[in-house]
Amino acid sequence: MSKKLFYVLAAPLAAVGVALIISSLVLLIAGANPFSAYSNMWEFGTRLETIIETLNRATPLYLSGIAVAIGFRMNLFNIGIEGQYVLAAIIAAKVGAEINLPPVLHVLVIILTAMAVGAFWSGLAGFLKVTRNVHEVISTIMLNAIAVAGVVSYLLSVWDVPDASLDTALKAIPESGWMPSLNGWVEVFTRDIKRVELWGFILVAVVVGVVYHVLINRTRIGYDLRASGENPTAATASGTDPKKMIMTAMVLGGAVAGLVGLPELLGSSHAYNLRFTQQLGFAGIAVALLGRNHAVGIAIGAFVFGWLDRASGVLEVRGDAPREIVAIMQGVIILAAVVAYAVVERKRRAEEASAAAAATAAAKPPDQVSVEEGGAS
Amino acid sequence: MSGGPRPSPDLTTGWKRFTRGIGQSSVLGRVSTLSARNWILAALGIVFLLSLTQQFAKLETSDLTSSGTWIIALAWSVPIIMAGLGGIFSERTGIVNIGLEGMLVLGTWFGAFGTLLYGPWWGMVIAAIAGSLGGLLLALATVTFNVDHIIAGVAINLMAPGITRFLSSIHFPDRGGSITQSPTIVGVSSFSIPVLSGGIVFGWQSPDILGRIESWNWFFVSDLAGIMRGFTSGMSWLTLVAILIVPAATWLLWKTSFGLRLRSCGENPHAADSLGVNVYKYKYFGVAIGGALAGFGGGFLAVQLSGLYREGQTLGKGFIGLATMIFGNWRPVGTALGGLLFGFAETLRLRDPRAAHALLLLIVFGLAVLLFRALYLRKAKAASWIGVSATLVLVWYLSTNSVPNQLPKITPHIAVLGLLIFATQRLRMPAADGQRYRKGEGG
Numbered sequence: 001m002s003k004k005l006f007y008v009l010a011a012p013l014a015a016v017g018v019a020l021i022i023s024s025l026v027l028l029i030a031g032a033n034p035f036s037a038y039s040n041m042w043e044f045g046t047r048l049e050t051i052i053e054t055l056n057r058a059t060p061l062y063l064s065g066i067a068v069a070i071g072f073r074m075n076l077f078n079i080g081i082e083g084q085y086v087l088a089a090i091i092a093a094k095v096g097a098e099i100n101l102p103p104v105l106h107v108l109v110i111i112l113t114a115m116a117v118g119a120f121w122s123g124l125a126g127f128l129k130v131t132r133n134v135h136e137v138i139s140t141i142m143l144n145a146i147a148v149a150g151v152v153s154y155l156l157s158v159w160d161v162p163d164a165s166l167d168t169a170l171k172a173i174p175e176s177g178w179m180p181s182l183n184g185w186v187e188v189f190t191r192d193i194k195r196v197e198l199w200g201f202i203l204v205a206v207v208v209g210v211v212y213h214v215l216i217n218r219t220r221i222g223y224d225l226r227a228s229g230e231n232p233t234a235a236t237a238s239g240t241d242p243k244k245m246i247m248t249a250m251v252l253g254g255a256v257a258g259l260v261g262l263p264e265l266l267g268s269s270h271a272y273n274l275r276f277t278q279q280l281g282f283a284g285i286a287v288a289l290l291g292r293n294h295a296v297g298i299a300i301g302a303f304v305f306g307w308l309d310r311a312s313g314v315l316e317v318r319g320d321a322p323r324e325i326v327a328i329m330q331g332v333i334i335l336a337a338v339v340a341y342a343v344v345e346r347k348r349r350a351e352e353a354s355a356a357a358a359a360t361a362a363a364k365p366p367d368q369v370s371v372e373e374g375g376a377s
Numbered sequence: 378m379s380g381g382p383r384p385s386p387d388l389t390t391g392w393k394r395f396t397r398g399i400g401q402s403s404v405l406g407r408v409s410t411l412s413a414r415n416w417i418l419a420a421l422g423i424v425f426l427l428s429l430t431q432q433f434a435k436l437e438t439s440d441l442t443s444s445g446t447w448i449i450a451l452a453w454s455v456p457i458i459m460a461g462l463g464g465i466f467s468e469r470t471g472i473v474n475i476g477l478e479g480m481l482v483l484g485t486w487f488g489a490f491g492t493l494l495y496g497p498w499w500g501m502v503i504a505a506i507a508g509s510l511g512g513l514l515l516a517l518a519t520v521t522f523n524v525d526h527i528i529a530g531v532a533i534n535l536m537a538p539g540i541t542r543f544l545s546s547i548h549f550p551d552r553g554g555s556i557t558q559s560p561t562i563v564g565v566s567s568f569s570i571p572v573l574s575g576g577i578v579f580g581w582q583s584p585d586i587l588g589r590i591e592s593w594n595w596f597f598v599s600d601l602a603g604i605m606r607g608f609t610s611g612m613s614w615l616t617l618v619a620i621l622i623v624p625a626a627t628w629l630l631w632k633t634s635f636g637l638r639l640r641s642c643g644e645n646p647h648a649a650d651s652l653g654v655n656v657y658k659y660k661y662f663g664v665a666i667g668g669a670l671a672g673f674g675g676g677f678l679a680v681q682l683s684g685l686y687r688e689g690q691t692l693g694k695g696f697i698g699l700a701t702m703i704f705g706n707w708r709p710v711g712t713a714l715g716g717l718l719f720g721f722a723e724t725l726r727l728r729d730p731r732a733a734h735a736l737l738l739l740i741v742f743g744l745a746v747l748l749f750r751a752l753y754l755r756k757a758k759a760a761s762w763i764g765v766s767a768t769l770v771l772v773w774y775l776s777t778n779s780v781p782n783q784l785p786k787i788t789p790h791i792a793v794l795g796l797l798i799f800a801t802q803r804l805r806m807p808a809a810d811g812q813r814y815r816k817g818e819g820g
Contacts (some may be wrong), residue, residue: 327539
C-alpha cells in the first residue's frame with residue numbers, strides 16, 4: 001500500500017522539484033534571488049484574498065481539466081475544449097441576456113445552453129471520427145480555430161451592443177441570471193474578505209467532480225469507457241460498441257467543456273466581451289495531465305496552476321522578477337510531470353512483471369520457468 | 378520514380394529489399410503524382426479559373442490576379458509553408474508535431490532579438506536555432522522519455538509563449554519595446570528579376586515585360602502575367618531562400634539515403650532498426666530539422682513581414698501549417714501549394730474584402746470542374762454532393778455583397794476538414810506516425 005502511494009506521489013513531487021530547480025536557474029539568470037522570490041510568493045499567496053482569487057481561477061481550470069479527462073479516459077484527445085467553451089460562453093451569454101426568468105431557473109437555462117453548445121461542437125468531432133475516421137486531434141484543432149477565429153469573432157461583431165463605453169461586448173445578463181458570491185459562507189470561518197468575491201460556480205464544479213468520479217468508477221458507462229481506453233479490442237469483444245463510446249465520451253466532455261466559461265460569466269463579467277478569458281482549454285489539458293485524470297488529482301492540479309497564476313503577481317510588485325516566470329514554471333511542471341509519469345509507469349510495470357515472473361516460478365515446475373521468463377522480459 | 382537512394386555498401390541485401398519495398402509503395406516513393414507537363418497545365422487551369430472569376434465578379438480592381446496581391450500572398454504564405462514543412466520532417470520520422478505553434482513563437486522572438494543584435498540574416502539563423510531547440514525538447518520528451526506526442530506538443534505550446542514573454546520583459550523595455558513587443562526592426566532587402574519584371578542590374582533599369590502585359594488588362598493573358606510578376610518581383614531574399622527550401626526538402630527526403638532512412642523511421646521503425654538504422658537518432662534529426670524550419674517561419678513572420686516581434690502574432694499559423702501539411706499529403710510541394718492558397722485567402726481578406734467575396738465564385742468554378750470530373754468518371758454520389766454544395770455556394774454568392782471578414786481566416790481549417798471528410802482515401806500519413814517507439818519492443 002505504501003508502495004502504491006509512493007508510485008502515485010513520486011511523479012508529481014519530482015515534477016514540482018524539477019520545476020523549482022529550473023525556475024530558480026531562470027531567476028538566477030534574470031538576476032533575481034530565487035529564495036526571496038519564493039518567500040514573497042508564499043507570503044502573498046497564503047493571504048485570504050489571494051486564496052479566494054486562486055479558487056476563482058482554479059474553478060474553470062478544474063472544469064476544463066475534467067472535460068479533457070473524460071476523453072483521456074478512453075484514449076481520446078479532445079483538445080478542442082478551447083473552441084467548445086468559448087463558443088458555449090458567447091451563445092449562453094446571448095441566451096441569458098435575451099430571456100427573462102426567475103432567478104434559479106434563469107441560471108439553469110444558461111448552464112444547459114452552454115452544455116448543449118459545448119456538447120454539439122465536441123460531438124461534431126466525434127461524429128467525424130465515427131463516420132469518416134477523422135482523427136479527433138486534427139478535427140478538434142481545426143474546430144478550435146473555426147470556433148474562436150471564425151464563429152465567435154463573427155458573433156461578437158454581430159451581437160455587439162453599441163453603447164457609451166465603446167467596449168465590444170454583448171448585452172449584459174439581467175441580475176436573475178447571476179450566480180451569488182460565496183463570501184458570506186467563507187466569512188463564517190474567516191475574517192472579512194476585502195475586494196474579491198468567491199464565485200458561486202465553484203459549487204457546480206464540485207458537483208461535476210463528484211459526478212465524474214462516480215460515473216467513471218461506479219457505472220456501466222464509466223466501465224465501458226475505461227475498458228475501451230485500456231484495451232479496445234477486448235472491450236469490443238465483450239460487447240461495447242466503440243463508435244457509441246466515442247460519441248458518448250466526446251459529447252460528455254463537450255458538455256463539461258461548455259461550463260468552463262460560466263464561472264466568469266455568471267460570477268463577474270455577466271456579459272461576453274473582448275476581454276473574456278481565453279486559453280483555459282489548453283491549460284485544462286495540462287491540469288488533467290497533472291492530475292492523472294483523477295477527480296481529486298485534477299482539483300490539486302487546478303489549484304496549483306491557479307495559485308501560481310495568482311501568487312505570481314507579487315513578483316513584479318516587489319521587483320523580484322517578471323511574473324511571466326510562472327508560465328515557464330507551469331510548462332516545466334507539465335513536461336517534467338509527463339516524463340516522470342512515463343518513467344515511474346515503466347518502473348512499476350517492470351516490477352509487476354518481475355513479481356509475476358517470480359510468482360509463476362514459484363508455482364510451476366522448473367522446466368517451464370525458463371520459457372515463462374523469456375516471454376515476460 | 379525508381380531514382381531512389383542508393384543503399385550504402387555496408388548494408389545488406391535485406392536493406393535493398395526493404396528500400397525497394399518502400400520505393401514501390403503507392404505514395405511514399407513518388408516525389409509527385411503529376412508530371413511536369415501536368416503541373417503546368419494544372420497551374421494554367423487555376424489561373425484561367427481566377428481570371429474567369431475576375432470577369433464574372435466584375436471587380437473594378439483586378440485584385441485576384443494582380444501582381445501586388447501575389448507578391449504579398451507569396452510572402453505571407455512563407456511562415457505557413459515553413460511550419461508545414463517542419464511538420465513533414467517531424468511526422469516523416471513518426472513524431473506527431475503539435476508543438477509547431479510553439480516553435481513558431483520561439484522563432485518570432487529569437488528572430489526579432491537576433492535581428493536587433495546582429496541584423497536580419499543572423500536573426501533568421503538564430504530563429505531557426507531556437508526553433509530546433511524547441512524541436513529537440515519535443516524529441517527528448519517523445520523519443521527518449523516516450524511521452525505521448527500530443528501531450529509533449531501541447532506542453533511546448535504552453536511553454537513557448539511563457540518563455541518569450543519572460544525574455545521580452547527582460548530585454549525589450551530597455552531597447553524601446555515593451556513586455557509584449559520588440560522595437561521595430563528592418564528585414565532584408567527585396568529584388569525583382571531583370572527584364573521579366575523590371576529588376577535593376579548594375580544600376581540599369583531593365584524593362585518590365587510582365588508589368589507591361591499586366592497593364593493591358595487582357596483576359597487571361599494579363600492575369601497570367603500579373604501572377605507571374607507576383608512571383609518574380611518585389612521578393613525579399615529571404616522569400617527566395619524559403620522557396621528554395623521546398624525543392625531542397627523534397628530532394629533531401631526522397632533522393633538521399635539520409636531521407637530514406639528518416640522516412641523509414643516513420644513507416645516501420647522496427648524494420649528500419651533491424652536493418653541497422655539508428656531510429657532514435659533519425660527521429661531526433663527529423664524533429665530538430667522540423668523545428669528549425671518552423672523557427673525560420675516564425676522569424677520570417679517577425680523580421681520580414683511584421684517588422685517587429687509582437688506577442689501572439691503567430692495567430693495559430695503553426696496549426697495552419699499542420700493543416701497545410703495534411704492538405705499536401707505529407708509532401709513538400711503539395712504543402713507549399715496549400716500554403717500559397719491559404720496565404721492568398723488571407724491576403725485578399727486584408728487587401729480587398731470585395732475580392733474575398735469573389736472567392737466564393739472561385740469555389741463555385743472549382744466545384745464545377747470537380748463536378749465534370751465526377752460525371753466523367755460516372756461517380757453519381759460524389760457528383761450529386763458536389764453539385765449540391767456548388768449550388769449552395771453560388772446562392773450564397775449571389776445573395777450577398779460581402780462575406781464575413783472572419784471567413785478567409787478560417788478557410789484553411791475548413792478546407793482541411795473538408796479534405797479529411799471527403800478525400801480520406803487519397804491521404805496517406807506515415808504508417809507509424811504518432812506511435813511510441815522503443816527499440817526492441819514489438820514490431
